[in-house]
Amino acid sequence: MNVNHDELIRVKGLSVKFKTDRGEAYAVRNVNFAIKPNETLGLVGESGSGKSVTAQSILKLHPSDRTKIAGEISYKGQNLLDKNEKEMQKIRGNQISMIFQDPMISLNPVIRVGEQISETIRYHKKISRKEAMEQSIRLINQVGIPFAEERYYQYPHEFSGGMLQRFMIAIALSCNPNFLIADEPTTALDVTVQAQILRLMKKLQKDFGMSILIITHNLGIVSEICDHVAVMYAGELVEISDVIPIFSNPLHPYTYGLLEAIPVLGQKHKKLKNIEGHPPNIFDHIQGCNFSPRCPFKTDICLTEKPILRQVGNLRYVACHNPLNHI
Amino acid sequence: MECKIDLKAIELEHKQRRKRLFKTSFLNNYLVVAATIILIVIILLAIFAPLIAPHNPDQLNLSNSLKGISRENFFGTDRQGRDIFSRILFGARTTLLGAVFVVIISNVIGIPLGLISGYYGGKIDNLVMRMCDIILAFPALLLAFVIVAVFGRNFTNSVIALGVVYVPMIARLVRSVTLVEKEKIYVEAARAIGISDQSIIFKHILVNCTSPILIQVTIDMAYSVLDLAAMSFLGLGVQPPQADWGYMLSEGREYLMLSPNVTFAAGFSIMITVICFNLFSDGLQVFLDPQQRRV
Amino acid sequence: MTTFVIRRLVQIILVLMVVSVIIFSMAHLAPGDPALIMMGGKQSSPEVLENVRNKYHLNDPLIKQYTYWMTGVLRGDLGESYKMKQSVTDMIIGRLPLTIQLAAMSMFFTLLLAVPLGILAAVKKSTIVDHVATSLALVCLSSPVFLTGIMLILVFSYKLQWLPAFGIGNSVAENFKFMLLPSIALSLNMIALNMKMTRGSMIEIMDTQYIKTARSKGMPQNTVILKHGLKNAIIPILTVSSLQIGFLMVGTVLVEVTFGIGGLGSLIINAVKSSDYPVVQGTVLFMVTVFLLINLIVDILYAVIDPRIKY
Numbered sequence: 001m002n003v004n005h006d007e008l009i010r011v012k013g014l015s016v017k018f019k020t021d022r023g024e025a026y027a028v029r030n031v032n033f034a035i036k037p038n039e040t041l042g043l044v045g046e047s048g049s050g051k052s053v054t055a056q057s058i059l060k061l062h063p064s065d066r067t068k069i070a071g072e073i074s075y076k077g078q079n080l081l082d083k084n085e086k087e088m089q090k091i092r093g094n095q096i097s098m099i100f101q102d103p104m105i106s107l108n109p110v111i112r113v114g115e116q117i118s119e120t121i122r123y124h125k126k127i128s129r130k131e132a133m134e135q136s137i138r139l140i141n142q143v144g145i146p147f148a149e150e151r152y153y154q155y156p157h158e159f160s161g162g163m164l165q166r167f168m169i170a171i172a173l174s175c176n177p178n179f180l181i182a183d184e185p186t187t188a189l190d191v192t193v194q195a196q197i198l199r200l201m202k203k204l205q206k207d208f209g210m211s212i213l214i215i216t217h218n219l220g221i222v223s224e225i226c227d228h229v230a231v232m233y234a235g236e237l238v239e240i241s242d243v244i245p246i247f248s249n250p251l252h253p254y255t256y257g258l259l260e261a262i263p264v265l266g267q268k269h270k271k272l273k274n275i276e277g278h279p280p281n282i283f284d285h286i287q288g289c290n291f292s293p294r295c296p297f298k299t300d301i302c303l304t305e306k307p308i309l310r311q312v313g314n315l316r317y318v319a320c321h322n323p324l325n326h327i
Numbered sequence: 328m329e330c331k332i333d334l335k336a337i338e339l340e341h342k343q344r345r346k347r348l349f350k351t352s353f354l355n356n357y358l359v360v361a362a363t364i365i366l367i368v369i370i371l372l373a374i375f376a377p378l379i380a381p382h383n384p385d386q387l388n389l390s391n392s393l394k395g396i397s398r399e400n401f402f403g404t405d406r407q408g409r410d411i412f413s414r415i416l417f418g419a420r421t422t423l424l425g426a427v428f429v430v431i432i433s434n435v436i437g438i439p440l441g442l443i444s445g446y447y448g449g450k451i452d453n454l455v456m457r458m459c460d461i462i463l464a465f466p467a468l469l470l471a472f473v474i475v476a477v478f479g480r481n482f483t484n485s486v487i488a489l490g491v492v493y494v495p496m497i498a499r500l501v502r503s504v505t506l507v508e509k510e511k512i513y514v515e516a517a518r519a520i521g522i523s524d525q526s527i528i529f530k531h532i533l534v535n536c537t538s539p540i541l542i543q544v545t546i547d548m549a550y551s552v553l554d555l556a557a558m559s560f561l562g563l564g565v566q567p568p569q570a571d572w573g574y575m576l577s578e579g580r581e582y583l584m585l586s587p588n589v590t591f592a593a594g595f596s597i598m599i600t601v602i603c604f605n606l607f608s609d610g611l612q613v614f615l616d617p618q619q620r621r622v
Numbered sequence: 623m624t625t626f627v628i629r630r631l632v633q634i635i636l637v638l639m640v641v642s643v644i645i646f647s648m649a650h651l652a653p654g655d656p657a658l659i660m661m662g663g664k665q666s667s668p669e670v671l672e673n674v675r676n677k678y679h680l681n682d683p684l685i686k687q688y689t690y691w692m693t694g695v696l697r698g699d700l701g702e703s704y705k706m707k708q709s710v711t712d713m714i715i716g717r718l719p720l721t722i723q724l725a726a727m728s729m730f731f732t733l734l735l736a737v738p739l740g741i742l743a744a745v746k747k748s749t750i751v752d753h754v755a756t757s758l759a760l761v762c763l764s765s766p767v768f769l770t771g772i773m774l775i776l777v778f779s780y781k782l783q784w785l786p787a788f789g790i791g792n793s794v795a796e797n798f799k800f801m802l803l804p805s806i807a808l809s810l811n812m813i814a815l816n817m818k819m820t821r822g823s824m825i826e827i828m829d830t831q832y833i834k835t836a837r838s839k840g841m842p843q844n845t846v847i848l849k850h851g852l853k854n855a856i857i858p859i860l861t862v863s864s865l866q867i868g869f870l871m872v873g874t875v876l877v878e879v880t881f882g883i884g885g886l887g888s889l890i891i892n893a894v895k896s897s898d899y900p901v902v903q904g905t906v907l908f909m910v911t912v913f914l915l916i917n918l919i920v921d922i923l924y925a926v927i928d929p930r931i932k933y
Contacts, residue, residue, distance in 0.1 A: 059838055085843070093839030100838075105831040110853045110929060119849075120839045155929040171839055461644070464637050466868030466913045468875075469906060473645060476894035476902050477652040553766050557876055560768050561891055573766075580772055580880070584780060594769045601764035 008179060008211050009058070010034040014071035016053050016062070025283050027053040028235045030071075032309065035228075037178070040205070040212040042226035042243070044219065044258065046279050050235040051215045055181045058213075059092050060085075075179070094124040097172035101184040103164035107156040113167050114140070114152030117174050124175045139170040142207075144200060162193035169200065173208055180205075182214045186221065198225055219262055223247060228315070231255050234280050234290040237309055240317040251312065251323040253295050289321070297322055348614055359610030362603040369600055373419035382410035384417040384570045396588070403588040405578065411592050417570035418596065422552055425486050425564075429551035430544055432490025433497050438540065440494070441501025442528050446509055452502075459495035468492065468554060475563045482571075485564040489554050493547055500543055504536045538615040545608035549601045556597050572597050623925065626933030630921065634914045641910050642695070646688050649899040656680055656899065660704040691903075700904030705896055710904035713889060720790060721885035723797055724874050727805035732812040737856075739813070740820020741847060747825055755817065762814035767873050771807035771880040778803055788882040804881045808873045812866065816859060823855040830854075857928050863920045871909060 016028040028050040035041045043051045056062055057069055058080065073080040075096065080088070092098075100106045107116060117139060118132035125132070133152070140148035143166040156164060165185060172180055182201065186194035202225055205212055214225060222229055222243060229246050231239040231254065239252040250256040257275035277294040280286055286293070292302040301321050309319040372379060381401075388408035395403050402411035444455035462470060471488035478484045508514065509532065517527050558564035559573030567574065572593040579589030650656075657671045657680060675681050679690055694701060700710035743755040762770070779787035791797045827833060828851055836850040875887030882888075886905060893901035925931045 061834060061837055089840045089842055091840070092837065093841075098838040100831060100835065102831065106835045108832040108836065108850050108854070110857075110927065111850070119841070119845075123842070123845070124840060157930045168835070171835075174839075460637060461640050463864070464641055464910050464914055465906075466871040466909060467865070468872045469868075469909060472875075472890065472894050473648060473902065473906055476897065476899075477648045479653070480895070549764070553764075556766050557768065557872075560766070561876070561879055562895060563891075576769060576772065583772065583776060587776060590772055590776075594765075594772065597769060598761070598765050602760055605760060605764055 006036055007034045008037045008076065009213075010072075010074045011054070011058070012072040012074070014054065014057060014069070014073065016050075016057050017068040017070075018062075019066045019068075022283060024068075026235055028057070031232075031235075031237050033230050033237065033240060035179070035211045035213060037211055038205070038209060039227045040214060040225055042222040042229045043213060043215045043232060044217065044222060044229055045232035046217060048279055049232045051232050052183050053235075054232070055098070055183050055213060055215050058181060059096060059098055060088050061098075090124075093120050093172070093177070094175045095177050096179045096181065097175075097177040098181040098183065099165070099168045099172050099185050102188040103161050103168050104156075104188065106168055107164055109156050111155075112153055113156055113159070114154075117167070117171050120171055120174045136170070136174065139174055140167070142204070143167070143170045143173075144196075145170075160193075161189050162197065165189060165193075165197055166200065169197075169204065173204060176208060178210050180210050180212045182212060184215055184217070187216070187218070194221075201225065219247075219258060231258070234286075236290060236319065237317075238291065238319045240309070240315070242315055245316065249325050251316070251318040251325060252291075252320050253297050253324060254291050256324055257294075289319075297324070356610060356613075358606050362606035362610070365599065366603045366607060369419060369603070370423065372416055373423050376413075376416040376420050380410075380413035380416045382413040384409060384413040385568045386410070395586075402592045403586065405575075405589045406582055406585075411575075411589055414570040414575060415572070415592050415596055418572045418575060418593065419600075421482065421565060421569060421571040422555060422573075422597075422600070425482065425555045426548050426551040428486045429489045429493060429555070430547050432487060433493035433547065434540070434544065436490070437494045437497030438501050438533070438536075441498040442505055442532060442536075444498070445502035445505025446524070446528050446532065455498065455502075459498055462492065462495045465492075468557060471554070471558065472561075472563065475558070480563050480566065482559075482565045482569065485555065485558040489551055489558070492554075493551070496547070497540070497543060500539055501536050504539055505532050508532045508535050542608060542612050542615060545604055545611055549604035549608065552597065552601050552604065623922075623933055626925075627918070627922065630918050634918065637914065638907070638911060642692065642907055643688070645903050645906055646691060647684070649903050650684055650687070652897070652899065656704065695907065700907070701900035703893075703898055703901045705893075705898045705901075710901050713901065714886065714905060714908055717885050717889050719794075720797070720883055721874050721878070721887065723794065724801055724805055724808070724877065724883065724885060725870060727798075727801055728809040728812065728870065728873070731805060731809035732816060735809075736813045736816030737820050737852075740817040741824055741852065741855075743817065743821040744824035744828065745847060752821075756821070759814035759818050762810045763818070765811070767807055767811055767876045768880040770810050771804065771877055774803045774807050775881075790883055800881075801883070804877045804883060807880070808870070808877045811873065812870065815866070815869075819859050819862070820855060823858045824851060827851045827854045853927065857924070860920060860924050860927065864917050867913060867916050867920070871913060 011031055011033050014028060014031040015026060017024050017026050031050075031054055033041065033043075043054065045051050053062075058073055058075075060069070060080065060083075062069070064085075069081060071081070075091070080091070083091070107113060114133065114136050117136040118129070121127065121132040121135055122129065127135075137148045137152055140151055145151055145163060145166055156167075159167070168185075180201075185201070186197050189197060198221060201212065201214075212225075214221065216222060226243050229239075229241055229243055230237055231246075231252060233254050239246070239250070239255050241251070246255060247259065250259055254275070261274055275294055276296075280290060280293070288304050289295070289298070289302045289307050292298045295302065299322055305321070307319045307321050309317050311317050312323065381399075386409060388404075391404050391408035394408075397403070402415065405411055405414070440455050444452040465473075468489075471485065471492050474488035474491065475484050505528075514527060514531065517531060555564060556571075556573030556576070559571045560577045562574075562577065565571035565574045567578075575589050575593035576597075579587070579593060583590055656678070657674045658666075660674055660678075679687055682690075691701060698711055700714070702708065703710055703713060706713065739755055743752045746752045765773075775787045778785050785803050786800050787803070790800045824847075828847075833846060833850055836846045841850070874885065875890060877883070878885045878887035879891055886909070889901065890905045890909075892898070893905065925933055
């Protein structure tokens with residue numbers, strides 16, 4: 001993995017440790033990935049696999065007194081982990097933005113939605129109230145909300161979840177960021193609304209020219225929007241690939257299991273498979289491969305030795321002793 | 328998809344969680360442990376006051392007036408020459424007994440009212456809530472002043488008055504829990520198999536109200552110690568010569584310049600007791616109701 | 623909003639009517655002959671007592687007596703004190719300024735300190751600052767106002783001799799000096815309570831998703847706390863404000879008695895002690911009215927702050 005200058009962001013050896021009542025625990029361990037300008041990376045995994053923690057580490061949103069982050073997150077060549085809170089504030093919302101899973105609780109209930117957009121612009125761009133407001137109204141239009149002038153003065157409880165997610169996107173894009181982190185942006189929405197939001201994100205990605213890191217457990221979303229995929233299990237990356245090969249040719253048994261669990265239209269009689277067992281608790285310590293207790297293909301070595309993420313093809317990485325479909 | 332549920336494991340997990348919670352809420356919190364121990368000591372002192380007290384708390388001895396701290400009188404004597412330490416011990420009886428009765432009265436009236444008005448709703452609910460509104464229309468102790476003014480200024484009346492004043496709080500609390508509980512499936516099921524309303528209310532719903540009620544009881548204990556002291560301080564509660572912390576404070580204020588011993592002894596007794604009840608209720612709250620921390 | 627205010631006003635009038643009936647009937651069901659109380663327990667001839675009874679309509683049926691009283695109340699006449707032979711309305715008006723000054727000063731200290739301290743404790747959660755603030759709050763909360771008052775007298779009047787211990791001055795400005803200790807005694811308790819609540823709700827709010835959103839869009843710490851956090855944190859405090867106003871009103875009674883301030887509180891306590899029922903009736907009805915009206919104002923404020931509340 002060489003330093004590559006057309007990379008917008010590179011995460012290198014990222015580990016996140018939380019201090020809890022029950023002691024310290026790794027939520028994320030040794031994660032590496034990179035995203036180029038205008039590309040979309042999907043970070044896939046079950047809930048609790050460390051996807052969101054990884055994403056929030058990029059903006060350093062974790063409470064600093066209870067979190068230890070190690071590794072390197074270089075954005076345009078500067079390591080974000082070296083930056084202090086003041087410097088991070090200049091980056092958050094301005095160069096790197098984030099949208100969250102549940103729009104119903106992501107907007108401040110007692111502040112008008114318009115103000116929540118324009119305060120972001122005012123803070124980062126240092127422009128007048130009036131200009132910020134005009135820009136906000138333009139943004140509200142751009143994310144597909146009609147009657148923007150009136151909507152500007154309304155409060156979050158007056159909108160549906162899908163509408164609120166559009167406002168969240170408007171806030172995130174308000175300062176023309178280079179990079180958008182979308183943490184399960186459609187999970188809390190109705191299926192029909194999900195598709196609209198995804199389409200909107202795709203369109204805006206082109207208009208604004210930005211990279212996206214999308215976190216999801218839904219492989220359907222991955223196939224629709226992503227260029228690359230990184231699969232995460234129990235706080236570690238197990239497979240990285242371009243989007244097409246991972247569907248046709250999964251290497252890691254866990255990826256394979258995820259794919260098998262997707263219902264396919266027209267295959268009525270095929271029984272849906274699920275992956276047996278549960279992901280390990282972050283306090284559990286597992287010898288060897290994290291996935292070995294659930295893996296149908298495990299061998300002796302899997303129980304003793306931890307597989308490392310290794311390159312197996314062009315832009316193809318896997319952390320498994322016995323990858324499927326050997327190339 | 329097959330679903331195997333290991334009941335034993337769940338039960339074990341649950342037990343371990345309780346244990347851990349008990350540890351974090353009580354044992355690991357030295358303050359809560361200390362408060363609990365002090366409370367137990369205070370209660371024991373109150374119960375065994377006649378055995379422990381070195382002097383008769385009501386024994387006047389004017390030649391012994393306003394003595395300082397000595398081996399004979401641990402906290403000195405008051406203006407009438409009575410032993411302050413003994414009076415504090417007997418005062419603990421008055422205060423704690425009073426507070427317990429305030430809580431008993433408010434709960435005995437408030438819990439059934441809350442259950443019935445929450446469970447049946449409609450007109451009964453309306454009536455009960457309007458009655459609560461009337462009581463709550465009086466700012467805090469004011470209603471207690473009126474009741475005592477009418478029925479006579481003494482300890483019993485002030486305890487009853489406070490009991491009444493506390494009813495709306497407990498009734499509303501129980502009602503709100505009942506409103507949530509009665510919508511749950513187990514109540515539906517109980518009704519479907521023909522269990523009577525009475526046993527649904529008093530056996531099933533009441534059981535689910537115990538945690539919030541217990542927490543409220545400890546908070547109310549702290550408040551009733553304070554409020555009873557206030558009533559006695561104002562001269563509306565305990566009448567002389569009975570020993571009581573609140574009354575001792577108002578007595579002591581008159582000769583504060585000469586000797587603050589009575590004031591200190593009674594004041595700190597009230598304060599320590601109330602602090603302990605507050606800390607204990609904080610610990611209980613974390614233990615019984617870890618998600619919902621009320622302020 | 624207007625319909626809400628009107629509806630609440632009607633409700634308040636209904637509650638006041640019930641309260642007036644309760645207060646009135648309690649005073650008249652009380653053991654003891656009002657005529658005797660009026661004569662101050664002096665040995666009086668039956669004729670004198672009978673005269674008194676006739677003068678104050680005490681021989682009329684209760685309903686008629688209530689009507690007399692109520693028509694008076696509606697005209698602003700709360701009756702006449704048994705003991706002082708003075709109009710209760712005048713007595714209240716005469717003493718009200720002192721009580722208002724005391725309450726206002728206490729409120730001022732509370733508003734000035736409670737919320738900032740609560741925020742400070744919340745932001746510095748689990749540090750020394752937080753521990754000191756919460757411990758002090760616990761002590762203040764567990765000390766009845768009269769005890770706090772006595773302690774303040776002991777330190778600032780007797781030991782340091784900075785401030786007077788009892789009584790009041792001759793003017794509002796002079797009263798300021800006399801009321802400093804009383805209002806501190808009263809406000810310490812409320813500061814502690816509000817600080818604790820602000821801290822609690824602030825900690826809860828700082829954990830919410832929308833605070834994370836505010837941080838994720840680069841808002842500086844101060845904006846996050848004061849603009850995004852505080853407004854939400856105030857709402858749960860407003861919901862229990864009724865209890866607090868009640869506490870403030872009864873607190874003034876206790877503090878007035880402790881510091882020998884002749885305000886409304888002393889009036890009511892003296893009346894209770896001497897069974898001066900017209901004064902008890904009048905002052906209690908007055909305090910209940912004020913209490914309900916302040917509650918109404920708070921409810922309106924509540925809707926202004928929280929846009930989710932629609933009346």
